[in-house]
Amino acid sequence: MKPNSSLHLSWLIRMAWRDSRRNRSRLLLFISSIILGIAALVAIYSLGDNMQQEIDNQAAELIGADLEISGNNRPTPKAQNLFASLGDRRSEERSFVSMALFPKTNGVRLVQVRALEGDFPYYGKLETQPATAHKTFRNARAALVDQSLMLQFGVKVGDSIKLGSLSFAIAGTLLKMPGQTGFSTSVSPPVYIPLHYLDQTGLSQKGSRITYRHYFKYDHKVNIEQVVKKLEPQLEAEGLNYDTIQSQKEDTSRAFKDLADFLALVGFIALLLGCVGVASAIHIYVREKVAAIAILRCLGTSALQAILIYLIQIIGIGLLGSLVGALLGSIIQRFLPTVFQDFLPISLTTQISWSAIGQGIALGLIISVLFALSPLISIRKISPLHTLRLSFEHHSLQKDVLKWMVYGLILLFVIGFTYLQLKNWAETFFFTAGLLTSFLILTAIAVILIWMVRRFFPVSWSYLWRQGLANLQRPNNQTTILLVSIGLGTAFICTLFLVQGILLNRVQLSASGNQPNFVLFDIQPKQKEKVEQLTHSFGLPVLQSVPIVNMRLEAVNGVTDAQLLKDTTLDLPRRIFIREYRVTFRDSLISSEKIVGGKWAGTSKSATIPISLEQNFARRNKIKIGDTMTFNVQGALISTIVGSLREVDWNRIQTNFLVVFPKGVLEEAPQFHVLLTRVQSPQASARFQQAMVRQFPNVSIIDLGLVLNILDEILDKIGFVIRFMAGFSIFTGLVVLIASVLISKYQRMQESVLLRTLGASRKQILVITALEYFFLGALAAATGIVLSLAASWALAHYTFETTFTPQLLPIFVVFIVVCCLTVIIGLTNSRSVFIKPPLEVLRQET
């Protein structure tokens, strides 16, 4: 016999609508758990969309020209000829960090000098105050000075700034420049000067670390990508890099897509958390609907029709939840530019992104249906016999293949979604495994807790405590879902605090005790002794003084970059040839390093020069002991052999190097020196910097105290962004908590009313309820904290390679806050049970 196939969707929808009549507010409550997750994702997707649109619109302004060619060496005549053949308009810029002195206040500070010639930028502009300053400074001995720097030293337009041995009149305040982000100029704020005054400053000496940039603008239509493709071999031969509007657009898009994808994952965790809440709520909802489903089955409804009736309810309510989430997300995204502006090189608009809204709604629908499916498919097992009596048959989970298929689908969905964000299978695996492990650990703890309460029930405790504890294992209890949601939320926020602490601690530790806190660099060989003398004259120690030689890698085992490009079978990462190497030479190891492979050679006695590599650098680039490496030092080729591998403690403030040459090779190469010292007070620091700048204007100084403050500020802002996103998880946890409490309220109503009828006072019911939520909150918070401690330890140990000392205060605060919130929400939502008279409650709930 065929099942009745004439039933139309319209009837199923009508039944779903009718059946939901007395439950709509509850269904809304269930689905509210996913609203915040959807809101987070829609907000982030909208941000991503708007960002992409703005990057597309503003890409030309990011680079400021059609083509930029840059290198770290003064262009050869051949390169200059090449430049002359490019573009209709050209600009040149040389940039480097140096010390600036403001004679008005005697203030000194490390700045980024940008010596400019030509009309750059051709797209966008240098925004200045006064507005004309970006033009006038080019034709005079004048400078544009970063706004923050002007404020810090209390100087105004018209005052002067001294760079090296030359003073410049401040023509204007620099408000904005192409491609600038809030943080990029924090350590060394920019100062623009005309290029033709650079030589007079005395800062452009041989060995100085200058970046040479050439900007080209075409006034007629040119396919830049084709132009650079032709130029590539020549540019590579000259050791030059290039950037076009297109490549800049792609780089910027990639960088910020990574950020958006990471934040989307954080939002996704909030959504998953909400879905676990939805699944749990639907599970209870279906259990309460057993009688109605049995009646329908009795009257002739098929299993599929019964499932569809409730699935339609879930789809309807999921759609509504997703719509509300999308609306909320679109509102939230209007505030995101304020949060993110410091990280972005572009100005953001906050247009409504229909694609983000569409994605959010689709995701909300899929995920709410997926998570509701598991309880919904149980409907097919509900026998019409329930109308006569409860069924004798119990279906164990293990035997229900369909349920395991649904779990499989959920897992596949999580993996698929994560992969779409990360585009990396290994990372996807770790994320999913981490998430699954956290869920499993929290679930296991809940199951163990329920078992322990049953097994070791403390019969000697007072009645109220026993009742509160017993509630954790009552039928239809919410212990597991609450432990998972609150625990995961707690773990998340606690890990954020702890990781921020680890990062700051690491920097603070480095800057404490007798560790160096001042780095002097760009010291020319002939200045070395005098700089050391000046340092001693201030009573300051010279903790380290090392020579540094800049070089590029020409070949590894005879393989050059050009060969590598042609032969894709060669197993060598290309980045090894692109970077510039800052190398030192010495005859002994320093305290932060030890030999872990090969033999250290302090001097070069044979024709082949034995060098020492940092072990991780060698491993990453697949270089072994005995391999040969040919370096290019300002045109001179030096053949070396890898003689030893070193383990380096990068956490210590030292001048550590990837490549160390032995003595007797690089002594005559163009080089500069770095000197490390420790200055105790800000006053001594100011005096020392002023003296150093006056006597050695080319020497740059990094004040680690200042860097620490900036890092603190950056971490604070990054922390805020992550906390902002994690907040969605926390709030979702709270919504799940509220929903769970309200759902369980219906179940416990009967018992509480019975207790009231038997003479229990309001206070006693209140204490029992408070104790139950305290047990739940405390255990969930404690589990979450233990998880976060484990995660933070792993991050500290494996990622940051530092020791992990947990900060007890934030952990304690998180614990107390979570416990209190759980108890307050639990009591607030159960208040009708103990405030109103039993009969009134019973009447209301029937």
Place this chain on the structure above:
Amino acid sequence: MEPILNIRNVSKTYQSGEHTLTVLDNITFSVEHGSTMSIVGPSGSGKTTLLGLCAGLDRASSGTVELENIRLDHLNEDQRAQIRNQYVGFIFQNFQLLPTLTALENVMVPMELRGEKNIKARAMDLLGRVGLAERSHHYPVQLSGGEQQRVSLARAFSNRPRILFADEPTGNLDAETSEKVIELIFEINKQAGTTLVLVTHDLELASKTRRIIRLKGGKLISDENTDVFQASAAGSFRKFN
């Protein structure tokens, strides 16, 4: 007369750990079209289980159940559901109305399931016949027990069933209300020419049917016509109370 229901050698057992619990043991009987029959017996005798098997709500462990010449034991749950919708009406002790549907909607559901059109008028007519036309838009919670059972009665007849199964239809009602509901059941049943099978403790109610079968410990111990039965009623029925 052709039987509408044929029960042959039906047994129902439940496995509880290592023990097998036999609830019904080798029951055989048949019910003719248009007849009325009661299943009586003490608590735990298997009355409700037998009703469930007859109505296709459950499957027998052994034996065959034929309803309108269709072997129910050969059908899956969904196919049996369709049989119920086509041929069977139900009245339950605890009414079993869908709490989220109005009285009218409750009555309409079986017809909607059959895909029938213009059903509202028939549902209203049925509600009118049980005296609840004025309460058609009320929810079950807004109705008294007797009213709920009358709605249940209207629903039971809405799909023009060939056979009506009633499980203790007056079990939750007071004497006065019970009497009115019983009158209605028999009156509408007679008008519709439906076969009636009811499970009851109420001897007076049982005696209104033409045939009574008695169960004890899962076994059928007697199957008699009420004219014969009524003669010895006073003695036999005392055993159940």
